[in-house]
Amino acid sequence: MNQFDIYLSGVGGQGIGLLSELIARAIDHSGQRVIGADTHGLAQRGGMVASHIRMGQTVHAALVGKNRADLCVSLERHEALRAMNDFLKNEGTLVYYDALWQPLDVRLAKAKQVENTEIEKEARRRGITAIRVFEDSLEEARMQNIVVSAVICKNSLIPGVNQNHFLLAMDDLMKGKMLEDNQTLFQKMVEKP
């Protein structure tokens, strides 16, 4: 793999950090070079958070360039549109969990809520493959990131990274019941028709 750029986004508190670490380690387990960077600090308090993952031998900076991501991963609907707008290249892939955490302007009725149809329309216009993820049976919102990682794995959205690499990455990052619950959920989602 020469170069593959992934941009992840969501709202502070959604677990973008863990998802990013999981993907970076899965790439590493696949034997490919990976670099990246996360958002820390102030922005995490309910603001937009982003994480950058870059793989391949020809990547240098930790940050993905605007309109250059091959894959955007988002954990919230508004942030999915923003990620697609700002970072995703035409013909790229967007996968997003359809959580709805309205930004202040939407709550104050100063801006319209983003609808899924808007994301679909824009994706069509730019030749983007948009994958909406929503799992009604999921009781724990903090596991939405695992559901998304399973969808990424199932659709082989990251070149050379398979289910085994994700499971090994989980082994690196979690233990006990958390590991068990997340791996079970991950496998259930991967096998889901």
Add this chain to the structure above:
Amino acid sequence: MKRMGDFLLSQDPVSEIVIGNTAVVRAMIETGVRVVSSYPGSPTPEIANAIASIDVDKRPFYFEFSVNEKVATEVAFGASVNGHLSCVFFKSVGINVAADTFVQLGLMELIGGMVIILGDDPGANSSQNEQDNRHYSRLSYIPMLEPATPTEVYQMFKEAVLISKEKKMPVILRMSTHVCHAKEKVSFKAMPQLNHSDEPLFSPENGPYIPLTSKALDMKRKALQKWAVVKEISNESAFNVEERFQPKKGFNADFKLGKSKVSINIDTQKDQKRGIITAGVPYLSLKDVLEEVVDKPDILKLGFVNPLPQDKIIRFLEAHHEVKVLEELDDFLEQEIKRLAFEQEIKVKIIGKMDIEDWIGEYTPDKVREVMAKTWKDFPQPVAEDQEKPKINPRPPQMCPGCGHRSAFYAIKKALDATDITVADIGCHTLGALEPYNVGQVLLCMGHSNGTAAGLSLLNHKRRVVSFLGDSTFFHAAIPGIINAIYNNHNHTLIIMENGTTAMTGHQEHPATGKNFNEITQKIPLRQVLEGLGVKDIEEVDTYSQQKLTEAVKKGMDKEGFSVIIAKHPCMLKFTRDQRKAGRNTPNPVHIGDKCNRTYECISEFACPTFQLAPDGSVWVQEDLCIGDRSCMQTCPVQAIEPTAKRGASHESI
């Protein structure tokens, strides 16, 4: 599960994916650092997280969060003059707090060695400015190294220690935000055998350490003599690396990054050759941009940003007919490089900053693409933005669901007149300045609020003034301002937003919590300190008691003179995390009952992010956000916010 603490202590060589802030801790351990101190501030607090991952009894050095950056620097200094290798780390603007102490360090004989890690923040990602701290290096005759990647962080920290111990002088490691937070796989070497001595070696004979009268000038002379030696070290350093993309005839040397000492044999026939001098993150961004450039200029990548490797720079300038100095923030390298070219009478075109925008923001690959497009026309030129993209408003940070500060601002606003002046300070409560609260209209830095409020109250007979403070900031830098308010009879009201932690930077302990980084310790309650200082008028209110808080603020502001209200409620983010860790569920979320008449008080005035506005104008509760704190229930004029017996609806079914 891989434990960070395990690989940080690994005796064998180990490779691990880490951020720069973790890599530097391994370097501390390998070099035998004995004392580390800090005050939390982005982008550096994860250094402490890495330290915390090592059990206290296995930790090879002492670590503390000091009360502020100045004290932290003094702690590290004291350890060093006693013979112990020490390290202090803090954020960019932290050096302003430490400055009075910091500028003396270069004059001192630091017999144990001392490294200062500066977390600079180009782009002001989490700081009140993006000041270029390379100037501090020049100001204080303290050498500065600048890594670009976590691997370089690890290597350059070790280099900094070598110089510091040998020359008995401090060395700065400047790590900018996306070096601190960049991650990559770093190969750590085997742990060396280290022999420590706890023998206190301090002696005035090692100094002098008292910079009185003429001694101060002698000490400066010594500092400058050391500086001259470090210039030579910089000249020889393999961290200043040349990369040639256009090898000349007979030129075969490989100039890749690393510590190999390849003597540079530059062909001085320069014809039409272009070069770029750069350092740190801008170097990496440049490399990305160069992937798209056919005629690649040569690069001189600096690891030493002060003092510069003069001979290498001179040779590089001589070998090129046009040299771009690519650096983020100020024209720090540019000035020095132009001076060198002038002194050496080198005929070369040096292209530095071209317009104001070149001085602003982080040099990400996108930014460097813009800067280089202006510099040379064969570089990728900007493409027109796709105008058809849908517009989307930004998502600013906000207080968390259940945050005590939200209740506080909601209640305080009711006590304020439109003409009152509100003085913000640094912490999570700074977010009160944002919509819809708009409480907090002016902010300088940590702990400024009481001094600024005092000034605003002078000659002012019409508008009342209220200042804010967080509890960690209270100890950090606010006490002199409070004493000043009492001493000089100033007329304003201080509201201390006490949440029992240093929340913004990741919930570090502070002197009022009864714990330090390592152990249970004596509590220093805010109220006692205030009473001890002589504040007569102190009210303490839990912020969830909104009406009481409104009354307390009204009462305080009606009084002449200085009064203090402690508006307290524990940080609910920390509280809910602790609850979950203990295996306890948060209470059920609230819901909107039938009584709702769409007054929108919950959305427009209280503005907990839990309350969402459906396209049909109804209000619904995002249960993934609600922590069941119920602080919102009292805000609804028709009591439509109700507790829920069990979890249920999501937006899918609404």
